Amino acid sequence: MDFHSMILLFSCALFLLGSTFATQDTISANQAIKDGDTIVSHDQTYELGFFSPGKSKNRYVGIWYKKISYGTVVWVANRETPITDKSGMLKLSTDGNLLILSGGSTMIWSSNSTVSMRSNNPVVAVQLLDTGNLIVWDKSSTNGSVIWQSFDYPVNTILPGMKYGKNLVTGRHSSLTPWKSPDDPAPGMYHHWLDTNGYPQLFARQGPVLLSRFGPWNGLMFQGLPLENPNAIYFVEFVYNDKEIYFVYKMKTTVFQRITVMPDNTAVQLQWIDQIHDWAVFSSSGEKDKCGRFGLCGPYGSCSIDRYPPCKCMVGFRPRVPDEWDKANGSSGCERNRALSCGSGDGFMKLSGMIFPDTRRSEFNHSMTLEECEIVCRMNCSCTAYANLDIRNGGTGCLLWFGDLIDITEYDVKQDLYIKLAAAELADFQSSFTRKKRVLTVVLSTSSAVLLLFAVAYVCIKKNTSPHMNQRGNFYGLDKKNSSVQMEDLDDLPSFSIREISKATHNFNTNNKIGEGGFGPVYKGLLEDGREIAVKRLSETSQQGLDEFMNEIRTIAKLQHRNLVKLLGYCNNGNELILIYEYMINKSLDLILFDETRSMMLDWPHRFNIIHGMARGILYLHQDSRLQIIHRDLKAGNILLDADMNPKISDFGLARKFVGFDTTAMTKKVVGTYGYMPPEYALYGRFSTKSDVFSFGVLLLEIVSGKKNREFSHDDRNDNLLGHAWRLYTQGRSIELMSASLRGSCIASEVLRCLQVGLLCVQHHAEDRPTMLSVVLMLVSEGVLPQPKQPAFYSEESCSTKLESISSDEEEYMITLLYAR
Ligand SMILES: *[C@@H]1O[C@H](CO)[C@@H](O)[C@H](O)[C@H]1NC(C)=O
Numbered sequence: 001m002d003f004h005s006m007i008l009l010f011s012c013a014l015f016l017l018g019s020t021f022a023t024q025d026t027i028s029a030n031q032a033i034k035d036g037d038t039i040v041s042h043d044q045t046y047e048l049g050f051f052s053p054g055k056s057k058n059r060y061v062g063i064w065y066k067k068i069s070y071g072t073v074v075w076v077a078n079r080e081t082p083i084t085d086k087s088g089m090l091k092l093s094t095d096g097n098l099l100i101l102s103g104g105s106t107m108i109w110s111s112n113s114t115v116s117m118r119s120n121n122p123v124v125a126v127q128l129l130d131t132g133n134l135i136v137w138d139k140s141s142t143n144g145s146v147i148w149q150s151f152d153y154p155v156n157t158i159l160p161g162m163k164y165g166k167n168l169v170t171g172r173h174s175s176l177t178p179w180k181s182p183d184d185p186a187p188g189m190y191h192h193w194l195d196t197n198g199y200p201q202l203f204a205r206q207g208p209v210l211l212s213r214f215g216p217w218n219g220l221m222f223q224g225l226p227l228e229n230p231n232a233i234y235f236v237e238f239v240y241n242d243k244e245i246y247f248v249y250k251m252k253t254t255v256f257q258r259i260t261v262m263p264d265n266t267a268v269q270l271q272w273i274d275q276i277h278d279w280a281v282f283s284s285s286g287e288k289d290k291c292g293r294f295g296l297c298g299p300y301g302s303c304s305i306d307r308y309p310p311c312k313c314m315v316g317f318r319p320r321v322p323d324e325w326d327k328a329n330g331s332s333g334c335e336r337n338r339a340l341s342c343g344s345g346d347g348f349m350k351l352s353g354m355i356f357p358d359t360r361r362s363e364f365n366h367s368m369t370l371e372e373c374e375i376v377c378r379m380n381c382s383c384t385a386y387a388n389l390d391i392r393n394g395g396t397g398c399l400l401w402f403g404d405l406i407d408i409t410e411y412d413v414k415q416d417l418y419i420k421l422a423a424a425e426l427a428d429f430q431s432s433f434t435r436k437k438r439v440l441t442v443v444l445s446t447s448s449a450v451l452l453l454f455a456v457a458y459v460c461i462k463k464n465t466s467p468h469m470n471q472r473g474n475f476y477g478l479d480k481k482n483s484s485v486q487m488e489d490l491d492d493l494p495s496f497s498i499r500e501i502s503k504a505t506h507n508f509n510t511n512n513k514i515g516e517g518g519f520g521p522v523y524k525g526l527l528e529d530g531r532e533i534a535v536k537r538l539s540e541t542s543q544q545g546l547d548e549f550m551n552e553i554r555t556i557a558k559l560q561h562r563n564l565v566k567l568l569g570y571c572n573n574g575n576e577l578i579l580i581y582e583y584m585i586n587k588s589l590d591l592i593l594f595d596e597t598r599s600m601m602l603d604w605p606h607r608f609n610i611i612h613g614m615a616r617g618i619l620y621l622h623q624d625s626r627l628q629i630i631h632r633d634l635k636a637g638n639i640l641l642d643a644d645m646n647p648k649i650s651d652f653g654l655a656r657k658f659v660g661f662d663t664t665a666m667t668k669k670v671v672g673t674y675g676y677m678p679p680e681y682a683l684y685g686r687f688s689t690k691s692d693v694f695s696f697g698v699l700l701l702e703i704v705s706g707k708k709n710r711e712f713s714h715d716d717r718n719d720n721l722l723g724h725a726w727r728l729y730t731q732g733r734s735i736e737l738m739s740a741s742l743r744g745s746c747i748a749s750e751v752l753r754c755l756q757v758g759l760l761c762v763q764h765h766a767e768d769r770p771t772m773l774s775v776v777l778m779l780v781s782e783g784v785l786p787q788p789k790q791p792a793f794y795s796e797e798s799c800s801t802k803l804e805s806i807s808s809d810e811e812e813y814m815i816t817l818l819y820a821r
């Protein structure tokens, strides 16, 4: 089950609720809330009472949303001790203890909170706050004091304002445990908490087995956790003092968000989107990729999702059990090539682009400089690495590791790690590095200018486009054994036989062909079990590339979102790979949008839904934990529509292969489609999530105008669609861009908002363009939008001159190479 169906189940949980007869938010001592009664927070956001989750008939006391997402439960009191009938009652005792009684007298749950002895005349009350926090007050003192609060005992959900961590005074340590299932709020088998050993990190475990780790906190966020900070919607804070250690996130605007751990252990950050009446996934973190698993590569091994096998020893280390490593099992980790001398004979190697190793055995100091940090580490034999604690202000503080370094992942982290190595090791490394450089120089001086172009291009590619692996070439030059690689077989992606697929497509009959995608032809098929499928035959590749690609496909298959086309399976037919997708009855957006008659089927609400759905799908690809996918070829032909005209993005992740290592087989494949490519990609092959934002902007303008960017022409101007949209915008006439067929159905303010967002997305400079997260928010919020700057490819003229200058033969080859990664 994917998160969406789960979220839906949670949201649609059938409630056997009575009507609210009390509109108050407070009850006093000796008052009771009976099954069927509720209390409601002052601003009507939250409601507390008895409920039955999903298909269950059991009764639980919980808090759920009232105004939005009615019935979505955020807290449960008696999650392990349900009442089986409607005799339940929630009561506050005079000493401040919150009790659930069944059958009028049997206590089945208690908050175990009582007023301290000092308060000799307590006046207690329980109140449901607008934040969703249920608190028990003692109102006898002037300002009242909180005796107990539900925020201290989260179930599976963190709400804004909730402190998640440890109170060092009381010893209370909050944690999250998912529900067993949408029908049962009892604790599932996973456990999430903020670990306060060493420098704090977020952990998840299943029983005693550690599953995943995020952190440490780097001043802005937990390393590897896809929470964008700072941003316009919320902010995240981490507090560490002698009373408490916690992480809290707070909203800057009036939107509703929550972080919930789903029964399958995925933690999702969700935001309520009023326009669509649903929760949108902002980010999620599970273990969707292999490196997400704690300690996969053992001590001193580092993990990369871009590699198969994913583990490698860090420089200066070698596999501890080579036989296991040869079988692609790196869990036993690595050992030093040369022992440390424990004194002046050791030095440090700087590593970048790594999620820091586990910090449970670390020490830290906020005021020390990096130099002081190094000295301390040098002087203590068991210190193995050091780093700055905080990335802000150019890096401050000191973090020291003691003992083995474990759980290191190559990732786009802008924080350097310095690991201790024997001096001789460092010297070796230095000389091998210089030797490599010399070889490169020799090649260059004896080769033609074209070759030089190649080499430069190649170096640029390596350098520019995998920032999170910069220096990989330097530090991981030690592998020689990827020849004996065997496929992991951990997947649940079904494999189909070529016979099944041939039969389903009538032997790839041309009548079944429904399109020619960027990567090969697509056929419609009918499986024996009656399922309709779309079959994509990928252009041929070498076997070596295929294995690696299969590995990637398995990872991609785990990405699930309602706005992504679902991959149902694959068929490996010799050198050919065939992918099997769900079939979309309305085919691709371009076939409808750019067809004069069929475009009538898309009124404004449909188009807005398509724009919004696309944005959410792309956001999911960009923000999904660790495995950040840049689509690289977003266009109307890659947006498929289901029976209800909901958009589904196709071909995501495929670009990674086709612009991958295998340049020899694929040199002529340019990924990306003219008209949707941002200038930095078209001209320099540089891409980032902002390239997708650009393509999205073009798509958005196409959807509103019903015109293709590429084929757009305007009477006496040389504008393309973007230029035209910009000109109208500067003249305050944006609405004229809208397709005439929308006149009956449009909501002008929404159309104008979309157009402005579109223009923001197609701005010339990548750094000016918003992130996909901002795009989603801007589309649905009411706030004032920033003013866009002039778009890229403002007029056809400037565009074609730039592209012409690089279209001679050799250069074409170079550009192609540049497209590669
Ligand atoms: C209250 O205390 C009882 C007895 O120690 C314990 O079984 C129960 O789990 C506690 N309740 C809560 C909510 O902690």
Ligand SMILES: *[C@@H]1O[C@H](CO)[C@@H](O)[C@H](O)[C@H]1NC(C)=O
Residues within 6 Å of the ligand: 142, 143
């Ligand atoms: C009560 O709250 C007010 C305003 O927040 C504060 O000035 C005052 O010191 C508080 N009194 C006590 C006894 O805490």
Ligand SMILES: *[C@@H]1O[C@H](CO)[C@@H](O)[C@H](O)[C@H]1NC(C)=O
Residues within 6 Å of the ligand: 324, 329, 330, 331, 332
């Ligand atoms: C990898 O090796 C370890 C022993 O170091 C073993 O316990 C584990 O089962 C192996 N994993 C696989 C997938 O073979």
Ligand SMILES: *[C@@H]1O[C@H](CO)[C@@H](O)[C@H](O)[C@H]1NC(C)=O
Residues within 6 Å of the ligand: 365, 366, 367, 368, 372
């Ligand atoms: C941090 O380092 C500074 C300077 O070395 C030292 O004065 C201070 O006591 C240290 N703080 C802690 C908490 O160890």
Ligand SMILES: *[C@@H]1O[C@H](CO)[C@@H](O)[C@H](O)[C@H]1NC(C)=O
Residues within 6 Å of the ligand: 363, 380, 381, 382, 383, 402
């Ligand atoms: C090295 O640091 C560890 C951890 O702080 C400490 O326990 C040990 O005593 C130190 N050793 C020396 C020689 O200072």
